[in-house]
Every structure is written in C-alpha cells, then in structure tokens.
Amino acid sequence: MALDSVNPHFLANLQTAGNTLTVRASQDIYAANGMKLVARGASIDARISEQLNTHRLRQPLETQLQLDTSQLVTQLRDGMQQLLAEDALLAGWLGNQAKALQRELAVLSLPPLAAQALQLIASRFPDVFRHSLRVAALAWSLAPSPRDAQLLLCSGLLHDVGYLYLQPAIWQQTGPLSADEWRQFDAHPLVGFVWASELKAVPADMAQMILQHHERIDGSGYPRQLRGEAMGQAAEVLALAEMAAGIFEHARQPVGQLQTALKLLPGQFSAAIRLPAQLRAGSLPREAGLLQPVDALQSSLHQLLMRFARVHEVMQQIEGQTLSEPGWQLFGHLALRLNSIQRAFNSVGLDMLSKHAMEGEDTQSMWQELAWVMHETNWLSRHLARDLTRQRLHLPQQEAELFEPLAVLFLGLSSKTAAVGL
Numbered sequence: 001m002a003l004d005s006v007n008p009h010f011l012a013n014l015q016t017a018g019n020t021l022t023v024r025a026s027q028d029i030y031a032a033n034g035m036k037l038v039a040r041g042a043s044i045d046a047r048i049s050e051q052l053n054t055h056r057l058r059q060p061l062e063t064q065l066q067l068d069t070s071q072l073v074t075q076l077r078d079g080m081q082q083l084l085a086e087d088a089l090l091a092g093w094l095g096n097q098a099k100a101l102q103r104e105l106a107v108l109s110l111p112p113l114a115a116q117a118l119q120l121i122a123s124r125f126p127d128v129f130r131h132s133l134r135v136a137a138l139a140w141s142l143a144p145s146p147r148d149a150q151l152l153l154c155s156g157l158l159h160d161v162g163y164l165y166l167q168p169a170i171w172q173q174t175g176p177l178s179a180d181e182w183r184q185f186d187a188h189p190l191v192g193f194v195w196a197s198e199l200k201a202v203p204a205d206m207a208q209m210i211l212q213h214h215e216r217i218d219g220s221g222y223p224r225q226l227r228g229e230a231m232g233q234a235a236e237v238l239a240l241a242e243m244a245a246g247i248f249e250h251a252r253q254p255v256g257q258l259q260t261a262l263k264l265l266p267g268q269f270s271a272a273i274r275l276p277a278q279l280r281a282g283s284l285p286r287e288a289g290l291l292q293p294v295d296a297l298q299s300s301l302h303q304l305l306m307r308f309a310r311v312h313e314v315m316q317q318i319e320g321q322t323l324s325e326p327g328w329q330l331f332g333h334l335a336l337r338l339n340s341i342q343r344a345f346n347s348v349g350l351d352m353l354s355k356h357a358m359e360g361e362d363t364q365s366m367w368q369e370l371a372w373v374m375h376e377t378n379w380l381s382r383h384l385a386r387d388l389t390r391q392r393l394h395l396p397q398q399e400a401e402l403f404e405p406l407a408v409l410f411l412g413l414s415s416k417t418a419a420v421g422l
Contacts, residue, residue, distance in 0.1 A: 006052045006061050007165045014065070015049045017123040026066040031055040062199055067116040075122055076105045076157070079133050089248055089255065090134060092284050097141055104140070104153060113201035114154070117161050125163065131245060132157050139241035142276055148234045155209035155238055158202065161195055162188035162210075182390045186222045189214055205234075213238045216268040220337055222387070236273045244277065253287040253372070260372035264344045264380070290364060291371045304374055308342060311409050318402050327399045330391050334406065337384050345377045385410035 014023055022043075029038035029052070037051055044052075044065070052061065084091045084098055091098060110118065122129040136156030143149035163171055170177070170185050177185060189211050196207035212235035215221035217228055221239065231239075244258055251257040262278045269277075290297070315338070318331060388407045392400040 005056050008053060009167055010165050011044075011049050011052060011061070013120060013124045013164055014044050015046060017067075017120055018044055021119065021123050022066075022068040024066045025064060027064050029061070029064050030058045032058055034058075060199060062113060062116075062195070062201075065116065067119050069112075069115040069119045072110075072115055072119050072122070073106065073108060075119075076108060076133070077102060079122075079129065080105055080137065083130060083133055083137075087134070087248065089284060090137060093280050094137060094141055101137060101140060101153075104150075108153070110154060110157075111202055113199055114158055117164065117195070117201065118157055120164060121161070125168075128160055128163055131249065132160060134245040134248060135159060135238070135241050138244050139238045141280070142237050142241065142273070144233060144237070144272075148237070151206060151209065151234055152237055152241075154202070155206050155213070155234075156241060158196075158206070159192070159210055159213045159238060159242065160188065162190070162192035165191045165195070177386075180393075182386050183393065186214075186386075186390060190223045205232075208232060209235050209238050213242050215239060217270060218267040218340065219333075220268060220340075220383070220387075233270075233273065236269055240269055240273055240277055244281075251375075252291060255281065255284045256286045256368070256372045257375060259286070260369070261376050261379075264373065264376050267340055290368055291375075294363070294367050297367050297371055297374075300374055301370065304377065307409055307412055311338065311406065314405050314409065318406075321399075321402060323399055323402075324396060327395055327402075330388075330395065330403065333391075334384070334388065334403075337387075341377060341380045341384070344380075345373065381410045 017023055024044070025038045025040055025042045027040050028036055031037055032055070035055070037055060037057075038048055042048060057064075080102060084094070094101060118129075118132075121132065136153050139152040139156040140149050143152050166184060166188055170181050171188070173181070193207055193211035196202045196210050197204065201207075202210075209232070211223075212221075212226065212231055215224065215226045215231050215235065216239065217226070217231050217236065219225045219227040221231075243261065247258045247261060248254050259278070259281045262274060262281060265274070292300075315331075315335065323331065385407050388403060388410065392403050392407070395403070
C-alpha cells in the first residue's frame, strides 16, 4: 500500500459514497511533479477520480479530503441501539453495561481521519459497519481496565478499515478463495495498520490493535503469526471479540458454538483473556435441539476421523522427502497446528463420547455437544487450509505440490460435513 499513489479501491469507495455523502477536496491537490490536479472544494466525481488514478500525489489523498462526519456519532448510537434490539445474545452478553456503552458512544471523539474512514465504511458497507459495532461492544465489555475500554471501543470500530483498500469481491466472496486471493484478504490487518500508522490517523497503540486483531498467542493467527507476549493483552481481547462476533453472526446455534470454541482454544488466548469471556458466554442460555439427526452426525464423525487418519499418512509421506529450509519450517508449523487441533478434539469430543457412553446419560445432549465440537474442529481445519494455501506460495513448485493434498484434506474436513449442517 503506497500512500503516494491513489488506491483504486479506496478511490472507488469515495466516488460511490459521494452519492450520499459530501466528499470534497479540503485543499488543492497536486501531483508529485507539481501539476495541480484538483481545486480545493471540488467534489470527487468520476472525472476527478480518473485523473487521480493516473498520477502520484505530493501528499496522501486521505489527508486532502473532507467528508461530512457530522452525523457519525448519531449513526453509532442509533446503530448500536438497533443492534441490541435485534440481537438478544449481544444484549444478554452486555446486560447492565448496555446503557454505559451507549453513553460512551454518545460522547465518542475520533481523530478526523479515523472519523472519515468510519463514515466511509458506514456509507459503503453497512454490514461491515454493523459487524464493527458488534466487535466494539464485545471488546469494550471485556476490557481489562478503563483506559483499555476506550482503546478497545475505538479499535473495534476501526479494526476492518483495511477493507476500504481491497477489491470488495475478495472479502465479500462466499465460495473458496484462490491462494492469491487469500493472501490479499489476509493482508487487510496490515493494510489497516499502514493507514493508521503512516497517516498518523490514530495513536500508535490503536494502530497495533488494528494490525493484531487476527493474531493468536500460539502463532496460529495472521498476518505475522505472533506468539506469546509479542501480542498485546488488549489486542488479545480485540481478537477474541472478533472471533465471538463472527460466531454470533454466522453460527446456527451461536451460544453453544461460542462456548465450545472457547473450550477448544485454550492455547490461542491467555487465561486472563479467555476466562472472563467464558463466564460471559456461560451465562447465556444454550440452544436446544440437534443441528441434524443423529445418524447424519455419526456419519460426519466417521468422516472426520478418517480424514484425520489420511492427513497423518500424507504428513508421513512428506516427512520422508528432502525439503528446503522453508519447506521444513512449513512442515513443522503444520505438525504443531494439527497436533493442537487433534489434541483439543480428542480431549473434548472423544472423551465426551466415551463418558456419556459409559454413564448412560442422555444421548441427544451428548450428540448436540459433539456436533458443536465437530463444527469447531472443522472451522480450525479450514483455517489451517487457508494458512497452508498462502504459505505454499513461498515454496519451490515441486515442494508446493507435495503439500497440496493436505490443503484439500483440511478443506475436506469441513466441506464433507457441510451437507449435514456443520
């Protein structure tokens, strides 16, 4: 992301937002060679957009714009009020904190460039704006301190600002992405960080939060695979809130799924961050009823175990090959991640199955919990497939081909269960 050239996707978002927002040049805009391109006060229309697209600029375009943000605080407050009215889970999670959160939003003050970016998100991508409100609310509620609460609220609202600079088809796509598309998508925290830090759009600690909102302390996150204390505590909270928001938004039985996810991910978040979230999730009523009939779930469990076995066979075959140093690094990374996923599944899923079988307890309850465990295991394997697909790009072609069956198998752990609702 070069700030002296105009990002075409950001520019397209500006131009489209101009249909509902006032978007003008706040000063004369000059090309790097000194040519005046846009006069102060001019609207960013199609003609001006085309001109800006063909030149490098003396200053970043973002610092030379004026967007009408006068209604942003009202949009934030009203948007949160509507979200809480429609989402009983979020309202239950917040409880008595909901009124305090609304008071915080009513007096929220963002730096000018941050306010403009958030206003642009609200105008162009209402679903992203709504997601950002949910992430902000969840993160704020889990803040370790009052200072962190304000930081988490603002960071939650801005965590996906990188989307403004990406081809929308990449992050809006519902089907499988190619390796190059995954690489672009996974760069959105880094793009957001460049926006935040190079433009000094927000304080440095908030820029780091934007960068780290998909990281995990066990190194399984992205874009930098941070480990341990390299990831800040507040960033951990934001990352957990982002994960929980995704479950609230997409899972068919979100309470059970979130409770299971927090149980299966002890290594991804520190206890100080994970346990308060588990208490919150544990206070929400679990959904009743099975996702699918027991015979379908039994078939899914069998497929899952068979694919794990096949994955280990392929790993053994790769281990017998001569690999480059990057190849061995990728192999070691995969082995650790796979071991973590299978260990979590064995300790929660299979132990649960054995316990219920021995004690003769309600089998429907057992299969309901096991379905959540399988769902989460599938999600983790799909995430691993994405990581593998991206990292294979750095290997010699012959080595990359050795790892290809693993990517297919990791995806298969989820795709084969999709037909039965997992």
